[in-house]
Amino acid sequence: GExxxxxPSTLSVQEGDSAVIKCTYSDSASxxxxxxxxxxxKRPQLIIDIRSNVxxxxxxxxAVTLNKTAKHFSLHITETQPEDSAxxxxxxxxxxxxxxxxxxxxxxxxx
Amino acid sequence: EAEVAQSPRYxxxxxxxxxxxxxxxxxxxxxxxxxxxxxxxxxxxLVQFQDESVVDDSQLPKDRFSAERLKGxxxxxxxxxxxxxxxxxYLCASSLVVGYEQYFGPGTRLxxx
Numbered sequence: 001g002e003x004x005x006x007x008p009s010t011l012s013v014q015e016g017d018s019a020v021i022k023c024t025y026s027d028s029a030s031x032x033x034x035x036x037x038x039x040x041x042k043r044p045q046l047i048i049d050i051r052s053n054v055x056x057x058x059x060x061x062x063a064v065t066l067n068k069t070a071k072h073f074s075l076h077i078t079e080t081q082p083e084d085s086a087x088x089x090x091x092x093x094x095x096x097x098x099x100x101x102x103x104x105x106x107x108x109x110x111x
Numbered sequence: 112e113a114e115v116a117q118s119p120r121y122x123x124x125x126x127x128x129x130x131x132x133x134x135x136x137x138x139x140x141x142x143x144x145x146x147x148x149x150x151x152x153x154x155x156x157l158v159q160f161q162d163e164s165v166v167d168d169s170q171l172p173k174d175r176f177s178a179e180r181l182k183g184x185x186x187x188x189x190x191x192x193x194x195x196x197x198x199x200x201y202l203c204a205s206s207l208v209v210g211y212e213q214y215f216g217p218g219t220r221l222x223x224x
């Protein structure tokens with residue numbers, strides 16, 4: 001089955017700096033890669049996703065890049081704000097089936 | 112804005128007892144997922160439904176867990192008997208169609224004593 005690894009497990013940045021979280025996957029058949037943000041005690045919420053037919057996708061301060069050859073994808077948050085503090089999960093899926101999640105990255109933005 | 116509903120939000124049960132969780136997906140969402148999330152880890156898929164049919168239950172411990180979605184709308188996940196290791200957050204999610212955005216419910220926090 002698919003194996004998704006996520007790094008780092010914890011990340012602290014100063015407000016205004018950028019944050020990068022990386023994930024690798026093992027199954028080359030995976031073709032859908034969402035990123036979720038989970039605040040303490042709340043449900044995971046999709047913040048951005050990318051499909052295997054594109055290499056990069058951007059939404060305001062958030063971007064995701066995908067390298068299919070190397071089987072890794074990354075989340076980039078620019079101009080970080082305290083409200084970006086949360087746990088972020090990456091996931092890999094084949095056509096929306098069998099979602100496999102990473103172990104999460106706890107991001108702290110220091111004001 | 113429509114949301115996925117789950118109940119109960121919290122459940123404390125003794126080991127060897129039966130426990131059940133309920134999920135009501137967003138109206139019209141054909142695909143429904145049950146996940147288990149242990150503290151400090153990512154969600155782990157237990158079962159996926161497409162309408163009333165199970166698409167994937169390869170990670171569901173079938174000796175004690177069961178799930179159903181009889182009319183292709185709401186769903187129930189049952190554990191019988193509960194074990195200490197079942198303590199976790201149980202999340203339900205739904206999507207309009209397979210391959211599209213999943214919307215998560217608030218989860219049920221299960222504590223087995």
